[in-house]
Amino acid sequence: MMASNYNAKEEDGHQPAAIGHGGAGTVKNKKPDNTAFKQQRLPAWQPILTAGTVLPAFFVIGLIFIPIGIGLFVTSNNIKELEVTSQLIVPCYNCSQSYSWNSTKPCTCSVPFSLDQPFESNVFMYYGLSNFYQNHRRYVKSRDDSQLNGDKASLKSPSKECEPYRTSDEKPIAPCGAIANSLFNDTLELYYIDPNGSRTAIPLVKKGIAWWTDKHVKFRNPGGNDNLTVVFQGTSKPVNWRKSVYELDPSDPDNNGFINEDFIVWMRTAALPTFRKLYRIIHKKPNMTPTLPLGRYILEVTYNYPVRSFEGRKRMILSTISWMGGKNPFLGIAYITVGSVCFFLGIVLLIIHHKYGNRNHSADIRS
């Protein structure tokens, strides 16, 4: 402070020519500007929260939230959802007991279930896993986004984060990392049992289940979509996989390799240890018949994926969706509750306002 002051003064002292007693005229006026900002008099809104002033807010919140809550609740109730837990059924239970990553022979089982009411509009078919910590820090890290984005250099030498699923047999793994390695590989098929006993396979659409950005931007096959076999030459498949990445869907080059949608969906790690992932879509039929009429169904499972080791569970979920997503009554109930509480508090505040509001106007001060 002193140093700069002193220097500044010397500079100042040298410049003005008028020296002596008459020099007062040249002295700069130091009077601060009398502006609203500098004098801290900016026009301001002063919200003082008292019972009287916040009353309307509580009522307004109550009045807005309760209808929203009811709306959400009704919407959620209109969503039809069915959950099938495969392990509960004996054949599948056996599969789950005996199956491990090393098994070579797939185990198949079928789970019968029935719908009490027909599912109209598009039906989304999910598989669910529980106690699967897809959000574990080291698991989440174990991927190479540039490899998945089609970067050829990363294809040949994947990121270190993929360790220990980075190379196998001295060859880089494509796709590398723990997430890809643990890809869900059960095959689910759905059959409608006609009242006459015949089985009709329900067409399951496997495209359109991944995010558009993931499918078109984030995930890319190296060197475009042609001749994936050549492109992936010199790489190795993930250790737990039975087939290479370019064999995920040989029938459709647009759904093969890194841009296979089942793969993409799996790669988007779930937020919580119990999660579901979109598996197939059952499109609405053009005529008036429901997408899934009520009746009996059979879920055919090709059991590949072991979950017993970590006490996990597998589920299959059929659900319609609404504007607010899947079935979840919580939000509706929460809205109604909060709205009611606010309304109630509004009434309490009204009473308090009547009791204390007037006292406030006498400026007595506690001694």
Next chain:
Amino acid sequence: MEEWLNWSLRHLSLGLGVMYSLERPVQGQSSCPKDRLGRKRRTVVSSLTEDEELTEILKSYSSNKVTTTKYSFLSFIPKNLFEQLHRFANIYFIFLAALNFVPVVNAFQPEISIIPILLVLAVTAVKDLWEDYRKHKSDKFINGLVCEIYSRKRQMYVDQRWQDVHVGDFVRLSCNEIIPADMLLLYSSDPHGVCYIETANLDGETNLKQRQVVRDLPRQGSELTPENFHSRIECENPNNDLSRFRGFMEYPSKARVGLHNNNLLLRSCTIRNTETVIGIVVYAGHETKAMKNNNGPRYKRSKLERRLNVDVLWSVVLLVIMCLTAAIGHGLWLRNLKDTSFLIPDTTSPALSGFYLFWTMIIVLQVLIPISLYVSIEIVKLCQIFFIQNDVDFYNEYMDSRIQCRALNITEDLGQIQYVFSDKTGTLTENKMVFRRCTIAGVEYPHEENARRLEVYKEDEAMGCSHTLKSRASAKSLSCKSLSCNRSSVSLHTLTGHSEGEESPSPTLPQHSAFSSPMEKDIVPDPFLVQKLNCLSSPLFLLRDASMELTYIVDFFMALAICNTVVVSSPNQPRHVVPEVSRTPLKSLEDIKMLFQRFGLPRFSTLSPPHTTESPRSFTREEDKMLHLNPGAWSPPSEPGADELIYEAESPDEAALVHAARAYRCTLQGRSLERLLVELPGMGSLAVRLLHILPFDSTRKRMSVVVRHPLTNQVVVYTKGADSVIMDLAESPKGAEQSDGRQGHIREQTQKHLDNYAREGLRTLCIAKKVQTSTEYDIWLKRHAFAETSIENREELLLESAQRLETNLTLLGATGIVDRLQEEVPETIEALQRAGVKVWVLTGDKQETAINIACACKLLRTTDQLLTANCDSKEACKALLLELRTEVERGEAAEGTSGFTLVVDGHTLDFALQEDLKGDFLELSRRCRAVVCCRSTPLQKSHVVQLVRDQLRVMTLAIGDGANDVSMIQVADVGIGISGQEGMQAVMSSDFAISRFKHLRKLLLVHGHWCYTRLANMILYFFYKNVMYVNLLFWYQFFCGFSGSVMTNSWVLIFFNLLFTSAPPLLYGILDKDVSADTLIKLPELYKSGQNSKAYLPSTFWLTMLDALYQSLVCFFIPYFAYAGSDADMLSFGSPINASALLIILLHQVIESRTLTWLHVLVLVGSALFYFSFTLVFSVVCVTCSPPTNPLGVDKLQMSQPLFYGVCALTTVLALLPRFLFHALRNSISPSDTLKAALMDQLNPDNYCRRMQHWNQTQAQSKARGLIINVEDLDIKIPDFILPKELKECRAATGSVLS
């Protein structure tokens, strides 16, 4: 704007750079190799010398090149980094960043965790660099200034740059040039070998100081020729004492002559009024006294900051607990995990993994430690200081000065002051000394007209002040508040004032005549004294009529005129040099000589009775009449030119006395080194030979001049000083016997008058003289010369020499100088007391004067009981303290008194401050409403402050204006200097410098209150914000196996605190205003909330923490339940959590804010928009970046879904509900005083006035109730008729505003 930016950056850096600058070694100290060898002196010879050894020595001294920069081009990066790493905050950041590079614990990509530290380091480095560059530029400018140095080669003075000036060089300077280095004055174009310098650059004092050519230097006819200079100069090593310089000069003839401070020209001062001077450089560059006085900024730690540090520690504890929880949880989770088939195979034991995770969590939750808070606090304080400095109410038009904030980090301490220690002179009073009355030879001259004149000035000033206030107030829309008070003050003054009220005071006075405002100059003489003096000049004057009294009077005024160090100048002629030829006196000199010779005789023959009304023979009737009707017309001395004489004195007392003498036509007309020109009535101008000046010092408490009397040719000593000292010295045993009658009588009478003066609150000075015989004088002169030339302990020798001379004095009389109270001092003190601040006055004045001033400034009320403590021994003191305490205790129980005021004198204070009595003293003083310490020394002042501060653990503030207050100012928590008449020492050592005492009111009550509440609230908000946000991440750990995962993109996570939510709290800390300034001024009680730290109690802290915990729970679990079991991925889950956290944090601030301006709206909306646009853009463009939390498509998709908004809305409302409700309920059921005041602010003016009075009334009543005053008393104390009148005024004011 740019100016402000520069300013703020400089200050910011000062705040940040404090630690370094304190550690910075004083440059130049170690640069002289001789110093290290323990050499105590330096030798300087002419740089033209041929002697190689001496040239070597000269080279070892530092050159005149100054570098105040910290860095050079190359050293910047390492040095700056090194300095920054000294800060704890940076270490923490770097530790975290480094931790992130350890693979087993890293939480984010390594490069992300470097961002915060890089940002902080870069900002600081850029700012340091910029500031250093400015310094460099100014250094370069200064080093490049040009001055004339004698060159051996060319045998003449040549222009050289300042940086090329070396010790031993001869420098020639002309008028108005700045001195480049400390030099010894060898030649001055002035025939008497003096030159004048202005030290404003050094200490801010604008009066001229006289410097003298080294004595006995062989006089050259023309300029000094450097070649012929072969003397050797020995002087002390460089030091920072501006007022001391010791050394001697040894001539080739080995004769020595002493060197004083008087011979030294200091760097950065300006030569004035002297054509040419030549000097030899003795100290250059960093060794000059000016540079040695460049201290770094002051650094104090505020109370709030200490409190804050405790809570930061709590945050650390919280962090450790959270990390431990996660670590243990992780260990347990791993152990229970049967087979980690889907995980990465890991052989580390669960315990070790837990340990690793602990560190990971420290990185993840690092935000919990509000390190950014420290930077934010510094920015906020800077802005607060900016507002304080720009407050137009602190602007002083006369001095054209604003408040100076010298300490940058204790603004909030202003809001917590509990004790104020004030100096009296110059602090409570104007320190504008005005001659009021005098007593000569035992006769009192009351100067009634003079007293009346002073009244008139007071009104003028009051009127002028209220004029400006009124005009300002009317510009305001809601002006009732300020207008009403002005009205009342105006009406009060118009009661006493008459016609003069219309006069407007001259708006600006030139700064140079600070001591000579008309009030001080135009003294109205006392008619009786004039009559007596007129005898001298009247043609009918006869010697036989001349009484002894007249000689006393003439000597008295002679002493007033010459016993000083006043510099005389006039605008057209810079200096009044004594003309060698004195004019023919009007009177025959012989007569007067005889008169004085008779007085000079030791025996006094006649004794004129006091106040014998000598018939005014010499006056004609007309003259007499004129004198009484228009006293002012008489006073100006005869010639019109003399009217323009300007006296520049070192102390205002001196100027006052010279002006007083001048009013009696004893005019000091000129001064040179050896001669004084004095005009005496009836005798014309007389040249007085000045033999010695024994300057004033605080030990002797007097000054003397030794002159050869122009008429009698005797050596006469005139002494003036404090009454206690002079009275003792005048009482010589020998003199007492001889001058039994006359002197004894005078002493007795004078003492009586002095006591009267003191009671009136006047400053008293005694005037005495002594006639020396030539033999006596010769003996004294020899020893004095010896004292002057010695280097070692010269001060002591000089002191002793002076004391030897000042004995056996003849008392002439005494003067009473009035030092008027500054405007609005009583109001300010009353407001401070209402605010719960205890005011102590510590003064060096006499007890009577002190009590009187205390009464005048309403420190002491008429209802107060006065306790005085004067004792001579420790035992007595102890007994007295106990006695007084019981008295106070009795008084507290009894009725009728409103409080006690303790008056302690310096002697008693000495005992009371001793270890075993200080407890009793404190206990007593704590119960008193006010304490006045009189006759106290500077050291005692600081001891008192220290005692109260340390023992009572209270916030103290010391305010003073003079050098004697410096130690007190430094000791107190907040030191305030008043930039007034007595130099700048107090200001230099203060934290804040104001120009008037009344500014203290707004500084404390308004700015202090604001700064404290703003900062306290901002700090709490910061803690809240961090805990709230960090807990979201913590809750997630329960659902990811305590693995340290985060559900947010790491960039967003890092930026959340750094960018998205950093600006609003800053604005909150800078602009929030709980109560308007007007209301704060009017209701000083509101200050108590700051004193009791109401805004930031430990309970508030924990309540805030709890609220943060609740909010984070809501903010996490509502999205959790909304998304549970769905197909949401991690980032999609984190997106609504983050968004609602942002909304909650911003809206929380809206709830907490007491004011919202368009700036708030701008910043709040801006922050929200910034967040949303950042995440949106990021989620579109970031394809493979920032693994593993690549945000591609996440937020874009989320923000297109209604569920996102549904979750955000619910979360935000539910999270803020309790706080919202809490505020509403508390404000309705038991509102705080601050809130009531804020409510009052919102009323319309009419209601506001009524409410304000109601408040003040209840305040007074509650106070009265508390003290159990009789009802009858109460009725008298609070007269009802006052209130309606004020109300009427207030209404009238509002009416005029509204219409």
